[in-house]
Amino acid sequence: MKNIKLKNIKDLIILSAILVIIPFLLKNGFYYEIVILCILNAIICIGLNLLIGYAGQISLGHGGLAALGAYITVILTTNYAFPALLSLFISVVFMAIFAYVISKPILKLQGHYLAMATLGVGIIIYITLNAQANITGGPDGMGVGLFSVFGYAIDTNLKWYIFSAVFLILLIAIFKNIINSPFGRIMRGIRDSSQAVSSVGADVAKYKSYVFVISVIVAVVASSMYAFFSGFISPGEASFNRSIELVVMVVFGGIGRIYGALIGAVFLTVLPQMLTSFEDYETLVYGAIIIFVMIFMPKGIISLFDRFNKAIHANS
Amino acid sequence: MLIVRELSKKFGGINAVDDLSFNVKKGTIHSIIGPNGAGKTTLVNMITGIYKVTRGEIYLQKGDLANLPPSNDDIKDMIHGVRENITNMPMHKLVHKGVCRTFQHLEICENLTVLENIMLGFNRFMSKNIFLSSIKSKKITENEQKYEYEAIKYLKIFNLEKIIYHKASSLSYGILKKIEIIRALSTKPRLILFDEPVAGLNPKETAEVSQIIKEVAKDGLSVILVEHDMKMVMQVSDEVTVVNFGRKLANGTPLEIANNEDVIKAYLGTKYVKN
Amino acid sequence: MNELFSLLLSGITVGFIYALVGMGFTVIYNSSGIINFSQGEFVMAGGMSAVFLLKTGMPFGLVFILSIAITALLGILLWKLIDISKEKSIISMIILTLGYSIFLRGLAAVIFDKELHTLPSFVGNGSFEIFGAVLTYQSLLIMVVSIIIVISLHLFFSKTKTGKAMVATSDNVNSAKLMGINIKRILMLNFALSAMIAAIGGILLAPITSTNYEIGIMLGLKGFSAAVIGGLSQPFGAVVGGLVLGILESLVAGYISSEYKDAVAFIALLGILFFMPGGIFSNLKAKRV
Numbered sequence: 001m002k003n004i005k006l007k008n009i010k011d012l013i014i015l016s017a018i019l020v021i022i023p024f025l026l027k028n029g030f031y032y033e034i035v036i037l038c039i040l041n042a043i044i045c046i047g048l049n050l051l052i053g054y055a056g057q058i059s060l061g062h063g064g065l066a067a068l069g070a071y072i073t074v075i076l077t078t079n080y081a082f083p084a085l086l087s088l089f090i091s092v093v094f095m096a097i098f099a100y101v102i103s104k105p106i107l108k109l110q111g112h113y114l115a116m117a118t119l120g121v122g123i124i125i126y127i128t129l130n131a132q133a134n135i136t137g138g139p140d141g142m143g144v145g146l147f148s149v150f151g152y153a154i155d156t157n158l159k160w161y162i163f164s165a166v167f168l169i170l171l172i173a174i175f176k177n178i179i180n181s182p183f184g185r186i187m188r189g190i191r192d193s194s195q196a197v198s199s200v201g202a203d204v205a206k207y208k209s210y211v212f213v214i215s216v217i218v219a220v221v222a223s224s225m226y227a228f229f230s231g232f233i234s235p236g237e238a239s240f241n242r243s244i245e246l247v248v249m250v251v252f253g254g255i256g257r258i259y260g261a262l263i264g265a266v267f268l269t270v271l272p273q274m275l276t277s278f279e280d281y282e283t284l285v286y287g288a289i290i291i292f293v294m295i296f297m298p299k300g301i302i303s304l305f306d307r308f309n310k311a312i313h314a315n316s
Numbered sequence: 317m318l319i320v321r322e323l324s325k326k327f328g329g330i331n332a333v334d335d336l337s338f339n340v341k342k343g344t345i346h347s348i349i350g351p352n353g354a355g356k357t358t359l360v361n362m363i364t365g366i367y368k369v370t371r372g373e374i375y376l377q378k379g380d381l382a383n384l385p386p387s388n389d390d391i392k393d394m395i396h397g398v399r400e401n402i403t404n405m406p407m408h409k410l411v412h413k414g415v416c417r418t419f420q421h422l423e424i425c426e427n428l429t430v431l432e433n434i435m436l437g438f439n440r441f442m443s444k445n446i447f448l449s450s451i452k453s454k455k456i457t458e459n460e461q462k463y464e465y466e467a468i469k470y471l472k473i474f475n476l477e478k479i480i481y482h483k484a485s486s487l488s489y490g491i492l493k494k495i496e497i498i499r500a501l502s503t504k505p506r507l508i509l510f511d512e513p514v515a516g517l518n519p520k521e522t523a524e525v526s527q528i529i530k531e532v533a534k535d536g537l538s539v540i541l542v543e544h545d546m547k548m549v550m551q552v553s554d555e556v557t558v559v560n561f562g563r564k565l566a567n568g569t570p571l572e573i574a575n576n577e578d579v580i581k582a583y584l585g586t587k588y589v590k591n
Numbered sequence: 592m593n594e595l596f597s598l599l600l601s602g603i604t605v606g607f608i609y610a611l612v613g614m615g616f617t618v619i620y621n622s623s624g625i626i627n628f629s630q631g632e633f634v635m636a637g638g639m640s641a642v643f644l645l646k647t648g649m650p651f652g653l654v655f656i657l658s659i660a661i662t663a664l665l666g667i668l669l670w671k672l673i674d675i676s677k678e679k680s681i682i683s684m685i686i687l688t689l690g691y692s693i694f695l696r697g698l699a700a701v702i703f704d705k706e707l708h709t710l711p712s713f714v715g716n717g718s719f720e721i722f723g724a725v726l727t728y729q730s731l732l733i734m735v736v737s738i739i740i741v742i743s744l745h746l747f748f749s750k751t752k753t754g755k756a757m758v759a760t761s762d763n764v765n766s767a768k769l770m771g772i773n774i775k776r777i778l779m780l781n782f783a784l785s786a787m788i789a790a791i792g793g794i795l796l797a798p799i800t801s802t803n804y805e806i807g808i809m810l811g812l813k814g815f816s817a818a819v820i821g822g823l824s825q826p827f828g829a830v831v832g833g834l835v836l837g838i839l840e841s842l843v844a845g846y847i848s849s850e851y852k853d854a855v856a857f858i859a860l861l862g863i864l865f866f867m868p869g870g871i872f873s874n875l876k877a878k879r880v
Binding site: 174175177178181182183184185186188189191192193195196197198199200201202203210214256 | 418428436503
């Protein structure tokens, strides 16, 4: 019994080890920022992957939804001097209800129509955030105050790193449990055949909404964290480009695999940094890489790791 | 067990099902046959809540009074609360009332393993609480083990234990059809609808499925069987309803149906006699 | 009253551009089932190519033809990329076309530049008055050319052999194959055609609004909205959708708020998806669960 348990958390142990070692390899604050951004993006992507990869519902508006939640957190904390955690809590509750309400009509749609509906929602949020400058500071964005948890301020890179890393590990552990539970089975079943799931007594629409809400909550928390970390938020976080970036991360890494979402997030957070040496060619190369991966590795980069794994085990 | 009364379904100007009425007695195998396009699948879809009824009602015997024999007076039954109106009830709610079905065009979750597909069948007995799931509570793990054990037991009965952990997408049509039946049975239904369960199966597989259906009815399950395979229908059925152009053409035992002039006319030359 | 009419005129003008973009979406969707997220970039490519080719001193007629040809090639390239893809699921194709749109934007930034450019108007800067509203020659040109394109397309699809083959393919791929129609070639032509329509839209639009490497994003999305409003399965639904969208946008910008102008397309999109997924005309439903 104990042996099985250990095998199940082997991946978490390895990941924790990696996360512990990383700070010692980071040379300066800039690298710290990138790593923290990787982790926060990974958190959003793992949540989004639940929706896209496991439940099979496409969302091209998660940037907008995440940003809306982050803005609420930020506005409450900065403009109304609410304690950060309380603002976050209020934002999460609001966005959960909002997500649940819009999920009802939207998730009735399928395929391209679903994608476009989520896209529409995201862009409407983006335009609204830009337009309501008196509350949001408009296109120029707004500054964000300090983040403190019960009086303890999280104000250094190291503290943010530890905070995010712990969050990541906990999230993965929780999601693994959910995916292998009866709830998770239904969710995965919906991706393949919603009739089959209905025929065993599960209300498909209800479960789709739940997964949608979960993915939004996760995204809102991570986005809020990022706003506090960088001290700044702008409507660009809600843009179509950002929403695409998130979906590409999930698909790129490998749909339907937790570590796929993680790999995709890390890869595509780091990639633009590596591409700055290309200067003007940055966008071009970025686009080319996406095209290349979608043509030749539709199951995502993680499929390379799978082949690697298979090769090792074949030899041993 | 089930009363279908004056059921009709209109699609635009077409009457797919027209004023159809029949009763299914508890513990029997009741078949619905008819030429292609006669409205059989539309009928099944209405009973299982996939299509909304244009007109008519469907009544299901209540579960807790399962031991009470249905009377001949329907209104009396309604007053005594023996039957429940399930017209337009969505499929997922019907499952909790003990009704389930299989599909003409296989509805299997390809990316799930065989075991997981069967475990889906036990869905209504399991907790789907997200919070308990996320911390992998004892209640959930114990339930998982219990039903995993039962699922494997079922699969052994059908000689499928070797492929328990195989992904459904890697298996043959015949095996998947059986798995869908096992999944449906896992919901522990009182009434089960089979929609063309042997379509596309070879004679050996057909015989196996026929056997499963007969066994299942012996245990007290009520069965509605929609099928084209006349030989099978004549062999297993207790009662047959013949449908043509959405209307009831005839109703009776297999023998009566086989000798019914209207039925013979509609089928022209497919006369079978029950052994 | 004058204000209303001038808003209507500008709305119709832009509406025709949306219609052209939207028609491109419809052509590709009906033939391949793919939503081409880089459609807007085809519009940009047409406009930007025209701007830079004109700078080389080429006669305008040649510029026009070359710009369209270049964009058609970009369309064919996309077709090829899709063709060689290992897996053509909905989500992979969405990401692929999104990647292509990013690629084209990057390409434009490199080959051209990131600045704003305008094309000089082809018919001069004159205008005339209708009911107290100003209608520029360029706007009139846009309307006329768009209508000509719509009519030509209609004739193409109903009268020519190739056109009819395209319709047959989008109706039922297997029957088309049985009739000996070369599906791959038809698909390629569809992509090229879609790109050409977009390019013309881009060239027409450039004199009115400035063009740069990023205009494709919003234009593409709005064109898509236009197509959905009209009905994705209706070949000319995009025309009505585009006009409706253009007029609505213009009225909102004029009477309500100019900041929310862009939101109109998406609110309309959501409205149609929720209430009439098949578009204004169609009784066909979007796949609903």
